[in-house]
Amino acid sequence: MAEIRIEQLRKEFSGFTAVQNSSFTVQDGEFFVMVGPSGCGKTTTLRMIAGLELPTSGRILLDGEDVTMRRARERDIAFVFQLFALYPHMNVRKNIGFPLLAQGMPGAEIRQRVEEVAKLLRIDHLLDRPVSGLAGGDRQRVALGRAIVRRPKCFLMDEPLGTLDTEFRDLMVHELRELHNRIRATTVYVTHDQMEAMSMADKIAVMNHGVIEQFGTPREIYDRPRTMYVADFMGSPPMNFLSFSSGLAKGDSTVAILGAKIAVPQIREDVPLAELALGVRPEHIRLDDASPIRGEILGAEYLGTTQIVSVETPGGLLKARIPADEHVTTGEQVGLALSGGHLSVFDRTSGRAIETALFEGAAHG
Amino acid sequence: MSLTTAHSVIEPTRTSKRIAGAIVVAYALISMVPLFWIFATSFKTPPDSISYPPKVIFQPSLEGYCNLFTTRTRQTREYVDALGPATTLCDEITRRRNMVIAGPSNYWPRFINSLVIAFGSTFLAVSLGTLAAYGFSRFKVPLADDLLFFILSTRMMPPIAVAIPIYLMYRELGLSDSALGMILLYTAVNVSLAVWLLKGFIDEIPREYEEAAMIDGYTRLRAFWKVVLPQATTGIAATAIFCLIFAWNEYAFAVILTSGSAQTSPPFIPTIIGEGGLDWPAVASGTTIFLVPILVFTILLRKQLLRGITFGAVRK
Numbered sequence: 001m002a003e004i005r006i007e008q009l010r011k012e013f014s015g016f017t018a019v020q021n022s023s024f025t026v027q028d029g030e031f032f033v034m035v036g037p038s039g040c041g042k043t044t045t046l047r048m049i050a051g052l053e054l055p056t057s058g059r060i061l062l063d064g065e066d067v068t069m070r071r072a073r074e075r076d077i078a079f080v081f082q083l084f085a086l087y088p089h090m091n092v093r094k095n096i097g098f099p100l101l102a103q104g105m106p107g108a109e110i111r112q113r114v115e116e117v118a119k120l121l122r123i124d125h126l127l128d129r130p131v132s133g134l135a136g137g138d139r140q141r142v143a144l145g146r147a148i149v150r151r152p153k154c155f156l157m158d159e160p161l162g163t164l165d166t167e168f169r170d171l172m173v174h175e176l177r178e179l180h181n182r183i184r185a186t187t188v189y190v191t192h193d194q195m196e197a198m199s200m201a202d203k204i205a206v207m208n209h210g211v212i213e214q215f216g217t218p219r220e221i222y223d224r225p226r227t228m229y230v231a232d233f234m235g236s237p238p239m240n241f242l243s244f245s246s247g248l249a250k251g252d253s254t255v256a257i258l259g260a261k262i263a264v265p266q267i268r269e270d271v272p273l274a275e276l277a278l279g280v281r282p283e284h285i286r287l288d289d290a291s292p293i294r295g296e297i298l299g300a301e302y303l304g305t306t307q308i309v310s311v312e313t314p315g316g317l318l319k320a321r322i323p324a325d326e327h328v329t330t331g332e333q334v335g336l337a338l339s340g341g342h343l344s345v346f347d348r349t350s351g352r353a354i355e356t357a358l359f360e361g362a363a364h365g
Numbered sequence: 366m367s368l369t370t371a372h373s374v375i376e377p378t379r380t381s382k383r384i385a386g387a388i389v390v391a392y393a394l395i396s397m398v399p400l401f402w403i404f405a406t407s408f409k410t411p412p413d414s415i416s417y418p419p420k421v422i423f424q425p426s427l428e429g430y431c432n433l434f435t436t437r438t439r440q441t442r443e444y445v446d447a448l449g450p451a452t453t454l455c456d457e458i459t460r461r462r463n464m465v466i467a468g469p470s471n472y473w474p475r476f477i478n479s480l481v482i483a484f485g486s487t488f489l490a491v492s493l494g495t496l497a498a499y500g501f502s503r504f505k506v507p508l509a510d511d512l513l514f515f516i517l518s519t520r521m522m523p524p525i526a527v528a529i530p531i532y533l534m535y536r537e538l539g540l541s542d543s544a545l546g547m548i549l550l551y552t553a554v555n556v557s558l559a560v561w562l563l564k565g566f567i568d569e570i571p572r573e574y575e576e577a578a579m580i581d582g583y584t585r586l587r588a589f590w591k592v593v594l595p596q597a598t599t600g601i602a603a604t605a606i607f608c609l610i611f612a613w614n615e616y617a618f619a620v621i622l623t624s625g626s627a628q629t630s631p632p633f634i635p636t637i638i639g640e641g642g643l644d645w646p647a648v649a650s651g652t653t654i655f656l657v658p659i660l661v662f663t664i665l666l667r668k669q670l671l672r673g674i675t676f677g678a679v680r681k
Contacts, residue, residue: 081577
């Protein structure tokens with residue numbers, strides 16, 4: 001098991017920068033998820049860690065050892081591909097044992113190790129089947145088995161659940177996390193699905209256009225987004241933004257918006273007059289007729305325990321997550337109360353979050 | 366066609382299936398007539414083979430095969446009668462025509478030449494083609510498109526157009542009438558076809574397979590050997606058949622460049638006609654035997670061939 005340290009990693013393809021000076025550290029035994037839309041550079045970063053692509057500049061350290069220019073086979077890592085890459089001409093047993101064969105391990109030992117791993121993944125009854133007939137979940141387990149069997153320094157996974165149907169995916173998310181809790185192997189996991197990222201990760205990096213927008217625990221990422229992009233990408237429905245323009249001073253604890261003064265976590269920097277946005281998660285909005293922020297209900301999505309209500313306000317469309325038993329009618333005028341302690345303020349030009357007391361909670365979040 | 370029965374758009378109706386079936390059967394029968402005629406003629410006697418109207422029902426004879434495998438000399442009746450009893454069936458057949466067997470013909474040596482040259486060049490063309498196709502498929506080869514076009518362009522001109530220059534070069538190099546020369550020549554002609562066909566097949570094999578193997582501790586060469594090759598067998602088999610058929614049937618170069626020890630069957634078979642009149646049964650039996658290797662090879666690889674010629678049409 002190992003720590004993975006990425007320093008100023010950069011990858012350019014002809015005339016296009018896929019990854020721009022990324023730096024981060026994955027601690028030993030951590031489950032680290034890189035999340036972002038397709039083309040954001042997350043897979044390229046993963047492939048550079050694996051040694052399938054060479055970086056344009058920067059360094060990759062595995063357990064303190066510089067492996068930047070090493071061949072993939074010399075890095076002692078395992079990779080799980082999106083399409084599993086199970087060898088169709090071999091059965092399950094041979095597929096799982098294939099990495100051990102490369103090491104020249106004696107047949108009896110390979111047999112034993114393969115069976116151990118198969119038991120761990122509960123696929124021991126499938127060992128002598130051809131891989132072509134397997135169901136998606138079982139193919140996934142075989143691919144994992146092939147990765148685990150070698151006891152590598154770390155696991156790299158490229159959207160391994162991307163091709164499974166939803167039902168299976170939820171099951172595998174749970175299984176993967178459970179497996180990780182048991183073997184505690186450093187894992188780098190790439191996905192475009194923010195729910196997958198939130199439910200599995202110890203640490204998340206949100207990537208966009210080759211840049212890491214934010215690195216942190218799922219809680220930090222969700223509760224204290226550093227950029228508007230992160231706030232928008234994580235969460236479903238995403239964070240709401242109310243536009244306003246104003247200047248802010250250090251120590252302010254309210255902002256003036258839509259003719260109302262809204263309590264926000266105390267501002268920690270001076271901001272000259274700028275285009276700003278107030279970010280509020282749907283679950284931090286309540287219907288409250290006493291509130292000065294008013295809007296018209298456009299519709300409601302019923303989700304069982306909660307409902308998502310769309311409200312048109314003078315500052316833009318807001319989506320609020322409110323209890324399902326609250327009765328709302330389309331066209332109704334309502335007041336909206338925002339829960340002050342959870343609000344974020346962003347500079348709309350740069351997309352950056354303004355420093356507030358919100359981030360000081362980060363240490364004990 | 367009745368309008369009341371519902372049928373899916375994709376599923377053909379019974380009638381159209383029958384018509385299609387009938388066309389296929391008719392086409393197959395028509396294509397097989399010449400083959401059948403060759404096969405039948407090989408078992409006819411020379412008089413039966415040229416009788417008019419042609420005989421479909423006849424007394425089978427092995428005379429064609431005897432004549433194919435032997436050279437004979439004409440003798441007087443008295444000389445033939447004075448000989449001891451015939452030892453083999455061919456002896457007997459030959460003597461009836463007032464001839465005696467002088468020795469074996471060149472048919473088998475020529476046939477073996479054909480086997481060596483065709484299989485040798487096929488092996489080389491497919492091996493080189495596979496490696497080149499893998500390279501073009503997986504690596505950033507500078508000017509890859511131009512190189513591939515160049516390789517294809519060698520196929521645009523009929524090979525026989527360069528027959529004279531090759532004849533002169535081969536004479537200088539001492540490659541005329543040698544099996545090695547013919548293997549090299551057929552390899553050169555076939556390798557372009559092999560590269561193009563195989564590149565298509567290898568492109569279809571996801572890179573992830575080799576990448577997985579390389580991460581799992583294999584060198585690229587071993588990954589190629591253990592992971593790519595087994596999955597390319599269909600394509601390799603299909604390509605091999607195409608190369609083999611070309612090399613096996615090739616006539617023009619063989620006529621120009623081989624005359625003696627390296628002569629292949631195609632230029633040899635017509636020379637049988639000249640020995641003692643128009644011996645069609647001997648030519649037909651030579652042709653029949655000549656057809657066997659391709660037939661066997663094709664039957665053995667028919668599954669791969671079928672998948673090979675429809676490749677790209679069906680998603681795996």
